[in-house]
Amino acid sequence: MVNESTPSQPIELPLLAASGLVKNFGGTCCAVDRARIEVPQGSITGLVGPNGAGKTTLFNLLSNAIRSDQGRVLFDGEPIHHLQPHIIARMGMVRTFQVARVLSRLSVLDNLLLAAQKQTGEKFWNTWFQQKQIAQEEKAQRQKAFDILESIGLAHMMNEYAGALSGGQRKLLEIGRALMADPKLILLDEPAAGVNPTLINQICDRIQGWNRDGMTFLIIEHNMDVIMSLCDRVWVLAEGRNLADGTPAEIQSNPEVLEAYLGQ
Ligand SMILES: Nc1ncnc2c1ncn2[C@@H]1O[C@H](COP(=O)(O)OP(=O)(O)OP(=O)(O)O)[C@@H](O)[C@H]1O
Ligand SMILES: [Mg+2]
The missing domain is CATH 3.40.50.300 (P-loop containing nucleotide triphosphate hydrolases)
Incomplete structure (x- = not known):
């Protein structure tokens, strides 16, 4: 049955x-x-x-x-x-x-890096004891941010102030920030x-x-x-x-x- x-x-x-x-x-x-x-x-x-x-x-x-x-x-x-x-x-x-x-006064790249999920270096004591891991994480986050900027067509503007972006580019940057998480x-x-x-x-x-x-x-x-x-x-x-x-x-x-x- x-x-x-x-x-x-x-x-x-x-x-x-x-x-x-x-x-x-x-x-x-x-x-x-x-x-x-x-x-x-x-x-x-x-x-x-x-x-x-x-x-x-x-x-x-x-x-x-x-x-x-x-x-x-x-x-x-x-x-x-x-x-x-x-x-x-x-x-x-x-x-x-x-x-x-x-964040208009930060670079396009820094806008993405700020949106990354919690990292080891954010805890004070870790900055003393886990420096190698912190350096690796930062490198990985920068690479990820760069990949996202490429995918949203903003890699060529990564060092510009975000305030210099057009309205449409800001929308893309916001989506990029969301993707970082x-x-x-x-x-x-x-x-x-x-x-x-x-x-x-x-x-x-x-x-x-x-x-x-x-x-x-x-x-x-x-x-x-x-x-x-x-x-x-x-x-x-x-x-x-x-x-x-x-x-x-x-x-x-x-x-x-x-x-x-x-x-x-
Ligand atoms: N913080 C608030 N305080 C008081 N009223 C609010 C607040 N936020 C929204 N409202 C009111 O709630 C209703 C719905 O607003 P909401 O912004 O959610 O609409 P929406 O569908 O997103 O509109 P739009 O397409 O114009 O963006 C509106 O009457 C708006 O005036
Ligand atoms: Mg609305």
């Missing part, structure tokens, strides 16, 4: 799953209102919605940059909604910001906003390449061409609530989604 309660395949949990997330900033309505989202391992998942729909706030709740009023977030099978953002980042979930946050999941908040079309294509190509190498992405984006070309699945928020989710083609032809955008 076949035991139907025993599946032949193990059930694969999404890499990131959030449900019932609520955030009220004190107005009449919630910026995020019982929102749910799932990001399967290995996917490029999209998050779209009109201006003010709550997308960035949802990112802030997922990464616990802002504490939610209600709801739960599971990352890699672990509840994370009670953890500090830097712990979540160390577990492998990192994010970029709608307005790229680079060896993440499992990268949350990108509008990677194509304010970026020229040539660089948008380059960013999309890179994201697809990293995804083929196994990296999972959750991407907020208003540029529908980017969403259509990159995403496996798209979630739509409107007024803080889930409006729809589906393939990019399903979302684009959904009349409720169209209405939410036209009505803004």
Whole structure:
């Protein structure tokens, strides 16, 4: 007799799953209102919605940059909604910001090196006793930073101040900083906003390449061409609530989604 309660395949949990997330900033309505989202391992998942729909706030709740009023977030099978953002980042979930946050007075290379995960040399006593190991780690980090700069097309600018980069190049540098942490999941908040079309294509190509190498992405984006070309699945928020989710083609032809955008 076949035991139907025993599946032949193990059930694969999404890499990131959030449900019932609520955030009220004190107005009449919630910026995020019982929102749910799932990001399967290995996917490029999209998050779209009109201006003010709550997308960035949802990112802030997922990464616990802002504490939610209600709801739960599971990352890699672990509840994370009670953890500090830097712990979540160390577990492998990192994010970029709608307005790229680079350190303008540091070089492009140093911006990446600062984003590297904990190293032996950061502990005072280790700088005395483990100098060889520290030197090896630094060499490896510089090589990794250089490889990342090559992959984002910024190697030729590694000694320039980050402040000298264009808006699009800053977005790439921010993604590069995220990659330095060896993440499992990268949350990108509008990677194509304010970026020229040539660089948008380059960013999309890179994201697809990293995804083929196994990296999972959750991407907020208003540029529908980017969403259509990159995403496996798209979630739509409107007024803080889930409006729809589906393939990019399903979302684009959904009349409720169209209405939410036209009505803004
Ligand atoms: N720190 C805050 N304090 C008060 N209200 C906030 C705060 N952050 C966001 N909001 C409000 O919450 C709502 C959702 O904002 P959010 O920035 O998450 O939207 P969004 O979907 O990212 O919009 P956009 O596409 O324009 O970036 C908006 O009404 C916004 O004014
Ligand atoms: Mg936003």
